[in-house]
Structures are given as structure tokens and as C-alpha cells.
Amino acid sequence: MQRFESGAIIDGFELVERLASGGMASLWRANSPQFDFPLVLKVPFLDPGGDVSVILGFEAEELILRRLSGPHVPRFVASGSLSQIPFIAMEFVAGTSLAQLISNAPLPADEVARVGSEIAKALAALHRQKVVHLDLKPENVVLAERGAVLLDFGLARHAELPDLLGAESSVPMGSAAYIAPEQVLGERGDPASDLFALGCILYQLTTGEEPFGRPATFAGMKRRLYHAPRPPRDLNGTIPRWLEAIILRCMEVDRSKRYVDAAHVLSDLRNPDQVVVTGHLSRSKGIWATILGLFRKTDERSLVGMPADPRLQAGPSIVLVAVDLANGNDPLAQEVLGETARVLGSREDSWLACVTVLKTEIIGDTLAVDESGRSEYLKRLVALKDWSRPLHLPEDRISYHVLEAVSPADAILNYAEHNDVGHIIVGARASSAIRRHLGSVSTKVVAQALCSVSVVRLKAIEEQGRQHSEDRRPAAISPLVREQSID
């Protein structure tokens, strides 16, 4: 095996300093005149007769990293071929390693929620690029200024690439402390596996303990299919119930009960008041069921449930509906409700955020309290809940938000981006002089949203409005005017 010293040059990259690394590769801080940002070179340990999975992991990581982009992964720079000197050159990400942070656990709940939402956001970005990490652990997360950055894609899986590592592996691949139960059984490719690992990390951050320890054997790793860890609040009574509920839902063995979307975890961590607290893991089924279970031979595959993927593809996970209730539950609000029901119908586990905006004149304006003593805010909240009632969504699929803002469009866009919303539904009113002058909410939302937007109109009224405006204006001008006023 080749050994390198500081100062050695590989393909134009100068090795500066060796960094701590795992057993598969050496890591070097490196420089190159071609790149004006700090670099890392990852050089796999390729011993003749050594473990073939090192080569395969190297190739898999190279294939995946070069396809990834965005702030939550290190930038891929170059790679060296296996026939010469194999290496992967990538950006060096400055920041705090989660491993360092977790050594100070238990941490306060708000700190755990903040770190957890950073990781969830990074996972959402990764999963959107069709990649599952499959080895999420504190050592592989850097908390940088730009957010959480995920490292080491040596065990990762890209949905559109062959799984070079997956075939015939009798040993589960992953880290014993964080590996998901379906991964223990050899399944590689479900984004929900990363959410299980995130749950283990959150568990450790709140309690200071790893939920399953670090079993060294296959049987030891399999224990997590049958035995739930101690609930976090048993270890630390100060942990809020909502945080425990999020952690336990990440760590559900049965994937039909686990979160399927990182965006959903993110949203729950950021909106604790929306989290439905149901109690312990659904596996705690009573002493008799447990005893009976010992005598029944269960199919392990059935315990982990179906992969999340088909559900992920069925439709958006989080739908935001912005409804204007200033004029009460008017025909447009009802039309918006109908469209919302159709979008939600595409996916049975989708989640709806109902948003209405209370316009304030200046930022920080306090809202007037009307004569009956109820604030406008509460009135709108009640109206919003009443509006959504015909959808008959259970409380864990719906949340209500009365946002106070100067610009309703900005408030909607901010909420959508912050919570990784997958689809926005917004109503558009017929054109009016003011709207033509100021621009409409829906126009701005459509122009600036990062996701798909459904704009809902009342057809009949639109047609009447057009007829009406044509009556009043010269025909040659009206199409132009209408174009400007599209809501």
C-alpha cells in the first residue's frame, strides 16, 4: 500500500496535513492552485488482498458525491482513477462536528430541536436528490455556518445507480449505534432509514445515551426490531413530551408509523405546538402480548413494514393552503377547500398547514382587540378551523397558522420555505383596480415559490368579470390590461 507524507503531490493536489479518519481511507487537508477554497483528499486504503468493500465503497462514494450539489454536502472537486492513485478531492467544510457537540449531551430541548432541524433540512435536501445516506452518525455531520453538512457517502445509495455495495452482503452495513432495523435486514434505499438514524441522534442529544448501545454482533443489532429503547423521558424527566414524541416517531420499527419525510420532522421540530403527543412507542403492547410474541415466530420483514418510497412519490408531503377569510367563508374560500381536498387525496399521509394572513400596517403592530374582547387573531384561528372542518383530517395531519404580516405573499413564502412545503394552494380573486396597482398575493407566490403552486379561481365569476370589463373598456385594450392583472 502506498504511504503518503505531507508535501506529497497527487494529481496537482498538495497534501498538507493528515486528519483523523476511519478505517476505510486516510483524509488529508490539501491545497491546489486551481481552487481557492480549502480542500480535503480522501485516499482509500487499498491493500492487495484487502477487503473488496473498500474499493466498492470508494467507487460508490465517487459516483454519488459527483452527482450531489447544494449547501448540505461538501462540494465535489475531482477524483483519481483506481488504476493510478485513487482519491476523492472535495471541499473542506469548516464547522463543529456533531460528534464533538454530542459529547456534551444531554443538551437543552431547544438546542436539540435547533440541531435536529438543521440535520432534517440537510436530509430533506439529500433525499430530494434521490440519495439515501445510510450511515448517518455524529461523525458524519458538520454543523457549519451554512447549515448541517453531511459527510461520507461510502455506504450511500442513489436511486438511479446500481447498488454496488448491496448485493450479497450478509453483514448489515451501517453503524451499530444508529442503523435502522430494515438496514439490519439488508434493505438499502429507504429515506426513512436516515430518519431512524436521526431519531437515534436526537435521543442521544437529549439523554446523553445511545438508545441501543453499540452491539458488535448481527444478533445484537437485530435486538432493535424487538426491543424498544427506554423512552427518553424515563432517562431525563425534563425532556418535553413533544420532543420525546418526535424522537420516538423517528425510531418506529414499523415504517408505516415512522416519519417518511425529513421535511415533516423538520416541521415538527420547528412547531412543537403542532406535535401530537401519543405516548410511548407503539411496540409497548402490554405484558401478555409480549409473552405471546416470544412464542410466535414472526417474519422480521413484516416488522419493519413497507418502504416509504411509494408514498413519497405519490404526492407532496406537506401542503400549504393559504386562504383569505377576511370576507368570511366565501365562494373562493370554498373553491380553495375543494382543491385542497384533491391535492391531499393523492397521498394518504400528507400533512396540511392551513395559513391565513392578518395584514398589519407596520411590523410589530399590536392587533386591535374588538369589543367582545377577543382578538382578531383568535377569531381568524376559529374561522380557519371551521373552514377546514369538511376535510375531516385527523389532528396529526393538520395545523393552523394565523400569520401577522405586512405582506401576505412574503409571509406565505417564508412559511413555505422554512417548513420545506411541497405544494402551495392559494386563491386568486378577480382583478380590481387596487390589485392591478399593487400586484396580487398569488402572482408573487407563483413567481417566487420554490415548489409547485396551485392557483384557484372562481370560473363563473371570472367570466362575468371579463364580460363586465369588456363592456366598459375598448376591446383593443382590455386583453392587455387583463394580462397585467392576472392574480
Added chain:
Amino acid sequence: MRIAILSDIHSNREALDAVLEVVGERGWDELVLLGDLVGYGPDPVYAVETAADLVDRGAFCVMGNHDEAIAFNKGGLTENARIAASWTRERLTSAHVDFLARLPVSLTSEGRQYVHASAERPGKWLYIRDVDSAERCLSSSAARFVFCGHTHIPAIYYALPGRRPICFQPLANVAAPLSAVGRLVVNVGAVGQPRDGNPAACLALVDTQRHEVSMIRVPYDYEETARKIADFGLPAWLGTRLKIGR
């Protein structure tokens, strides 16, 4: 280097034209026809003459089992194929038959072996449908990559050191890596009679710089091909299967 690989044209003029248009747009440094130029379809003369023209322009072409059956009047075909083969023979001149008869069963270029069916006894037309047959194909070949057709279903088998090969279903129009550590069997699907449920014609494009192979799917007017099949009185199933890709 850009390599375009076409297999199982099966006398399908509409599919061949559509695929060659794509190949022409993208350009090629090596063009390979993996056999079964004829059989099943209604335009054998056009298929043979187009292939001969491409060979004149530097393309490689190997023989398929239908080419052999038609050139040498051999049996071993299914009933529909046999009916189509005898119909085809009546259409071809001796020059066409001669072109088919002279095709080699295997060609090798820079570490790439081209065969119609399998590198394991190429003239026996063995099907590569699973990991075992892919492994036998590779152990019969000295080449790093074996490209084949015959099954009409695109597939890539990655044989990695010390492991059994992995079968991968390449996605339409998404590049798959040519592994740097393994050996590969690449089934390039069929131009003229796809059977993977997607009726669009299939060809493979290899980019040796990027170490990638892509299965390009090209929609074509299969209604027209099916109409000709019906008009010539060829078995109806041969037209139907073009529409459903089976």
C-alpha cells in the same frame, strides 16, 4: 469516445430510422449493430441495405440468430419467427443473404466484446437472463465489457471482484456508470421489438470519457410498422407486441 450500439432491429424500418436520427444528432466514433437485423418485421431489405451502408461507413455488425436462420435456412425458431423468416427469405436477394451469411458472430474492439446473445459459445445463441448466465458469459470472454442483445430487454450486469454479479435495470435516458472496478455485461435492449413494456425503440450510447452507458428510448410510429405487418399477412401478434412493448 462515443459509441452507439443498436441491437435487434428486426426489419423495423420506422424504429431504425428514428434511432439513426438520434445517433446522427449525437454523433458517434464507433457504431455497432448487434445482430438480428431481420426477422419478425416487414422491411428486411431496408434493414439489410441500411446495415450494409453503415458497415461501409465503418460500423461494426455481428450476426444474430435470425440472420443466421434466414441466411442458412436453419430451424430452431418459434412458429411466428419461422413464418416471418420464410417470408423474409422470399424478399431478400442473394446479395442480401450473402451479406448476412458473412457476418461474424463476435467482434472485439479495445476491451469491448460485441456479440448478439452471449460470449459463452456465441453461435449457440444462449440467453443472458440472470446473474449465472451473465457470469458464464464473462468467464468466456477476455474483454472487460461484453455488449449483447437477444433478450430485447435492457439490463446491466456488474461483476465486482470477489462477488457475484449484480443485475441492474438501467433507467430510460439516465446514464449508468461503467464501473471502474468491475466487468460488465450490457444488454442494449432492442431497436425493432422492445419487450420490457416500453414500446419505444432502445439503443445504448457509451461515453468512454465519462465511463457511462445510457439506454436512450426513442418513440417511433409503431402503428405504421404494425399496419405493414398486417398488410403482408404476417402473424398478427408481431404487430400487436410492438404496440405494447412485449
